[in-house]
Amino acid sequence: MQVGLKVWRFDTKTAERALKEYEVDAPEEATLLDVLDLVKDKVDGSLAYRRSCRMMICGSCGMRMDGAAVLACKTRMYDVAQAGHVPVISAMGNLPVVKDLVVDMQPFWDKIRAVKPWVEPGYEAPAPGDKENVVSAEQMATIHKESLCILCGCCVSECNSMEANPDFLGPAALAKGMRFVGDARDGQTVERLEELSEPNGVWDCTRCYFCQERCPKGVDPRDAIAKLGAEAIREGIDRDMGAKHAKWFVKSAKTTGWLRETELVPKTQGVVRTLKDVKFGMKLAKHGKVPPPFPPHVAKDVDESRSLHDIVKKQDQRGAQGIVQGERALGRIEPHHDTYAAAAERGPYGPGSFPKPYLPGEEGEETT
Amino acid sequence: MRVAYYKGCLASLSAKELDISTQALAPKLGLELVELESVTCCGAGDIQQAEPDYYLHLNARILAYAEAQGCDTLLTICNVCTLNLRQANFQIQKDEALRERVSANLSAVGAPPYSGGVDVQHFLWLIAQGDGYEKLKEVAHHGLKGLKIAPFYGCQILRPSKLLGVDDPDRPHTLEAVIAACGGEAVDYPAKVKCCGFPIIQAREEMALAELIQPIEQAMEAGADAMVTPCPLCHLSLDAWQQKLEKQTGRSFDMPILHLSQLVGVAAGLSDSELKFKRHVVSMKPVLEKLDV
Ligand code: SF4
Ligand code: SF4
Ligand code: SF4
Ligand code: SF4
Ligand code: FES
Numbered sequence: 001m002q003v004g005l006k007v008w009r010f011d012t013k014t015a016e017r018a019l020k021e022y023e024v025d026a027p028e029e030a031t032l033l034d035v036l037d038l039v040k041d042k043v044d045g046s047l048a049y050r051r052s053c054r055m056m057i058c059g060s061c062g063m064r065m066d067g068a069a070v071l072a073c074k075t076r077m078y079d080v081a082q083a084g085h086v087p088v089i090s091a092m093g094n095l096p097v098v099k100d101l102v103v104d105m106q107p108f109w110d111k112i113r114a115v116k117p118w119v120e121p122g123y124e125a126p127a128p129g130d131k132e133n134v135v136s137a138e139q140m141a142t143i144h145k146e147s148l149c150i151l152c153g154c155c156v157s158e159c160n161s162m163e164a165n166p167d168f169l170g171p172a173a174l175a176k177g178m179r180f181v182g183d184a185r186d187g188q189t190v191e192r193l194e195e196l197s198e199p200n201g202v203w204d205c206t207r208c209y210f211c212q213e214r215c216p217k218g219v220d221p222r223d224a225i226a227k228l229g230a231e232a233i234r235e236g237i238d239r240d241m242g243a244k245h246a247k248w249f250v251k252s253a254k255t256t257g258w259l260r261e262t263e264l265v266p267k268t269q270g271v272v273r274t275l276k277d278v279k280f281g282m283k284l285a286k287h288g289k290v291p292p293p294f295p296p297h298v299a300k301d302v303d304e305s306r307s308l309h310d311i312v313k314k315q316d317q318r319g320a321q322g323i324v325q326g327e328r329a330l331g332r333i334e335p336h337h338d339t340y341a342a343a344a345e346r347g348p349y350g351p352g353s354f355p356k357p358y359l360p361g362e363e364g365e366e367t368t
Numbered sequence: 369m370r371v372a373y374y375k376g377c378l379a380s381l382s383a384k385e386l387d388i389s390t391q392a393l394a395p396k397l398g399l400e401l402v403e404l405e406s407v408t409c410c411g412a413g414d415i416q417q418a419e420p421d422y423y424l425h426l427n428a429r430i431l432a433y434a435e436a437q438g439c440d441t442l443l444t445i446c447n448v449c450t451l452n453l454r455q456a457n458f459q460i461q462k463d464e465a466l467r468e469r470v471s472a473n474l475s476a477v478g479a480p481p482y483s484g485g486v487d488v489q490h491f492l493w494l495i496a497q498g499d500g501y502e503k504l505k506e507v508a509h510h511g512l513k514g515l516k517i518a519p520f521y522g523c524q525i526l527r528p529s530k531l532l533g534v535d536d537p538d539r540p541h542t543l544e545a546v547i548a549a550c551g552g553e554a555v556d557y558p559a560k561v562k563c564c565g566f567p568i569i570q571a572r573e574e575m576a577l578a579e580l581i582q583p584i585e586q587a588m589e590a591g592a593d594a595m596v597t598p599c600p601l602c603h604l605s606l607d608a609w610q611q612k613l614e615k616q617t618g619r620s621f622d623m624p625i626l627h628l629s630q631l632v633g634v635a636a637g638l639s640d641s642e643l644k645f646k647r648h649v650v651s652m653k654p655v656l657e658k659l660d661v
Contacts, residue, residue, distance in 0.1 A: 067558075068538050160523075160563040164578035203571055206579060207413055208563035209527035213537050220528075229417035241571035249414035253426055257408035259377035268570045284608055288647050289382045301406040307477040308425045315421070315469070322420025325466060326459035333458060336529040338536035 001028055003035050003077050004086035007047065010097050020044075021086065026077065032089070033061055033072035036101075049101035056216065059152035063101045064090045069157035071216045083340035092157040094166070107166075108153050111173035115196065119180065122187015139184040142324050146179040146224050148217045155211035155221050161204050168204045169196070171211035171221030178224040181231055182320060193232045202228045203242025218331070227320035234319040244268050254309045257299025371443040371494075372434035372486070373401035374453070376600070377409045379445055383600035385644035389629040390445055390491065392642035396507045397495060401443065404433045406479075410452040412601075413524075413567065427456035428470045432482035442488045445629065447524040447599035453488045454531050460484055490525060492598040492628055493534045496542035504549050508635035511551030513659055517631065518555050518587035518595040519543035522602040523563045537561070543596065546628070550635035557586035566605040573612075580605055581613050584623050594624040594655050596631045603627055608649045624652045634659065 004023045011017070024038040033051055040047045050060040054073045061072040066087045080087055095103040123133055155171040162168045169177075177196045180186050196202050202225055211221040233243055245268040252260045265277075299305075317325055373394075379387040394401045407430045409415075416423040430453060434442040444450045460467045461484040471481040494500045521540050529537040540561060544554040564583065565576030584606065587595050597603050607625040614620055625648065626634075633643050645652040 066538065160565075160579055161568070161575060164565070164575040165572075168575075204568065204575065206563050206565055206572075206575070207567045208523045210523075213527040213529060222528075226413075226417040226420065230420050233418050242568065243418075245571055246414040246418040249409065249411055250418050250422065253409050253411060253415060253422075258380060259409045259412070265570060280612065283611065283649065284382075287608075287649050288384065289604070289608055289649065299406060299408050301478070302408065304406070304477045304479050305408045305426060305429065308429065308473060308479075309422055311473050311476060312419070312422045312425055315473075317421040318419075320420075322422075322424065323416070325421070326424065326455075326463065329459045329462035329466065330455070330531070332462050333530045336533040336536070338539060343536065343539050 001026060001030075001078065001081045003030065003081045005035060005039065006086055006088045007039075007100070008088070008090040009047070009100050010091065012097070012099055019088070026081075028078050030077050031073050032063075032065060032070070032075040032077055035077055036072060036089075047101075048099040057150060059150035062092050062152040062154045062157065064088075064092060064157065067158075069093070069154035069214045071152060071154065074216050079340045083344040085340050085344060092153055094156050094159055094162045094170075095153065103153070105153065108151075108156060108170075108172065111169050112151065112176055114169065115173050115177040115180070116188075116192070117176050117180065119183055119186050120188040121185060122189070123185055133185075135184045141327075142320055143179050143182040145219055145327065146175050146182070149175055149179070149219045150217055152216065154214045154216055155219070158208075158210040158214060160208040160210060161206045164206070165200065165204060167200045169201055171205075171215075171225070174202065174205070174228060175219050175221040175224040178228050178320075181228060189231075190235055190237075193228065193235055193237050196228055197232045197237050197240055197243065199240075202232065203240040213335070223323055223327075227323050230322060231319045241268050250309075254306045255302070257302040257305055369398060369441070370400045370402060370439060371441040371489075372437055372439035373403055373443050374407060374410075374430060374434070374445075374449060376444070376446045376449040377412075378600040378604065383603060383627070383647075385647045386445060386600050386603070386627045386629060388644055389627065389633045389638060389642055392638050393629055393633050393636060396636055397500065397503050399443070399494070402434075402437050402439055404430070404437070407433050410449045412448050413452060416452065416455075423452070424456050424459065424466075425470060425473060427453050428460055428482050429474055429479050431457055431460070431486045431488075432471075432474055432480045434486045435482055436480035440485060440487060442486050443491060443494065444488060445491050445598075446601065447490070447522050448601055450488060450490045451524040451531060457484070457486065457488055458531065490534075490598060492525065492542050492546065495632065496545045497534075501545065501549065504546065504632065508550040508632060510635050510637040512547075512631075512635055513551065515552045515655065515658060516555050516591055516593045517547045517552040517626075518557060518583075518590060518592035519547060519560055520564070520583050520587070520595050520597045520602060520606065521561050522597060522599045523561075525598055526561055543598065543628075546632065547596065550632060552631070552635075555587065555590040555592045557583070557590045559583040559586050564602045564605045566601045569605055569609060576605070577609070577613055577616060580609055581617070584610060584613065584621050588621060588623060592623070593658060594626055594652075596626045596628055598628045600627065610650055622650060622654075624648070624650050624655050626652075626655075 003026045006021045022039045052058040052060045056074045091097045162170050375387050411423045475481050495504045526537045547554040559582040565579035569576040
């Protein structure tokens with residue numbers, strides 16, 4: 001089959017960038033990586049990208065196709081070519097570009113290192129002659145998904161919080177953090193949770209779910225971050241405004257049933273900071289955006305949600321377990337994507353069609 | 369079509385205009401809304417992150433009350449409610465042991481049990497495809513006179529796609545389809561699928577504003593007269609926090625923000641008292657002048 005690609009080339013020395021179009025003849029089972037190999041082999045040897053294993057395990061080949069981070073070796077090109085679509089290939093986002101499709105992974109590794117990705121033993125070694133310690137299957141299940149990470153960086157590429165704050169630890173490092181927080185052998189659980197709850201950690205995540213959508217290995221980093229939040233709150237680590245915000249929702253649900261919106265701001269930010277924002281609040285109040293606190297809006301039969309809270313507490317599926325228990329069920333659902341043919345039918349650049357190469361700075365002149 | 373109606377907290381409180389316009393619109397679209405009196409907040413992702421097992425039970429209780437009303441569809445009008453409810457629903461539907469425990473707990477507190485027979489659907493999905501879309505085209509005959517509308521999806525109606533499953537997460541089209549049916553012109557811009565920053569607007573205001581400015585600025589550059597969103601949380605940040613952006617940047621945006629139900633409502637000829645534009649922070653006047661209403 002004939003496969004076309006438009007590749008954003010980037011030359012670090014001259015800082016020049018250009019969108020180059022290539023077309024090669026590739027076998028029907030070819031992946032994006034196979035096509036790039038063909039281009040490099042037959043058309044342009046100067047094209048730079050990373051790869052090693054070619055089988056979705058080394059994590060080297062993360063790049064963007066039409067603005068979405070993918071593993072090149074996992075992405076089949078048959079449907080794309082059949083629909084006559086020529087996708088735009090570019091380097092991953094939120095990391096500096098070195099050349100063409102190669103990014104500098106150093107900031108990524110620094111963040112992974114910052115979460116101490118090793119076990120700090122917190123168990124008694126068995127006495128000589130005693131049986132070895134066993135980690136139960138249930139304990140392992142807590143961090144099963146987090147253990148699947150291949151450190152490819154696809155989750156980081158479109159992370160909206162990292163765009164807004166480059167110091168945010170980000171989905172991969174936080175998922176790695178959960179990998180060790182949830183490790184039964186680790187003895188630093190509370191210390192880790194304290195550190196991960198600092199600014200740039202758990203409570204910086206804006207829940208855009210790009211990481212969850214992009215991860216090629218099913219790690220679901222956003223869920224890992226939720227697990228960390230639940231574990232931190234279970235340990236009483238709730239200094240951060242994000243944690244206070246989350247706790248106020250629980251309080252609202254079991255007292256009035258509905259969110260006590262007016263009190264949310266002072267409960268989250270504290271009274272002093274709230275007062276500084278009085279003018280803003282008054283403007284909102286004028287438009288009915290601040291409902292009066294009294295009488296609180298109370299749901300019918302709210303005692304049921306209060307009793308549910310008591311029961312749930314007794315059954316003790318606390319912290320991360322409350323998320324882990326649903327993982328098997330959710331693992332049975334497939335991601336949803338329109339076929340390229342369906343998108344092609346809607347027209348080349350019309351609503352819901354293929355995205356333009358319109359990531360920041362990528363609208364430049366087309367050259368061939 | 370008879371559907372259980374879950375409006376969520378915001379539409380009961382600070383975004384009442386969303387509830388009012390949805391209720392006014394529903395009969396025209398052939399939707400009979402069954403109000404659920406006993407339900408609570410879905411937890412907005414916050415309870416899921418604080419006490420996940422409690423989140424699951426709260427959402428199961430909402431689904432149970434819908435089922436008890438004999439409805440097989442639960443209609444939502446908020447992205448975040450949609451994701452929370454669908455996620456809990458899948459967990460309960462696909463895991464028998466979990467369903468039994470949760471259902472027993474619901475019964476123990478006097479709520480109806482839940483057998484898993486309800487499907488959670490956002491209002492957008494009901495009117496952007498199939499029979500609903502045909503109905504919409506009939507109803508929206510007042511048109512939008514070619515008004516340029518920037519669709520803003522927000523995150524949690526697109527991602528994770530496996531839990532939402534209607535729009536392609538990177539090539540969504542339902543809002544554009546609705547805008548077209550209403551006689552408006554959809555403008556295109558990259559940040560339409562990105563986050564508005566709402567979940568961290570209190571805890572990390574600076575970061576949230578750095579996210580919020582992107583859709584508003586890009587919609588403006590694309591020549592939009594107004595933006596439309598299917599989520600009251602997105603609406604709150606786009607509309608109410610816009611003034612913070614103006615203060616921060618010293619620029620004026622004055623970008624009117626419509627709830628989805630208001631956009632359709634205008635095209636369907638709803639009255640002022642049903643649209644309640646006065647409740648918005650950013651004035652809707654320029655839009656209404658263009659439309660001559
Ligand atoms: S959900 Fe959080 S961590 Fe994941 S991409 Fe969005 S902001 Fe980043
Ligand atoms: S979490 Fe997924 S996307 Fe992120 S680095 Fe690990 S494998 Fe890659
Ligand atoms: S998401 Fe919100 S508005 Fe929607 S019900 Fe839940 S808390 Fe409320
Ligand atoms: S765009 Fe904003 S409110 Fe809407 S789903 Fe994302 S965070 Fe939510
Ligand atoms: S080449 Fe190793 S993951 Fe793609």
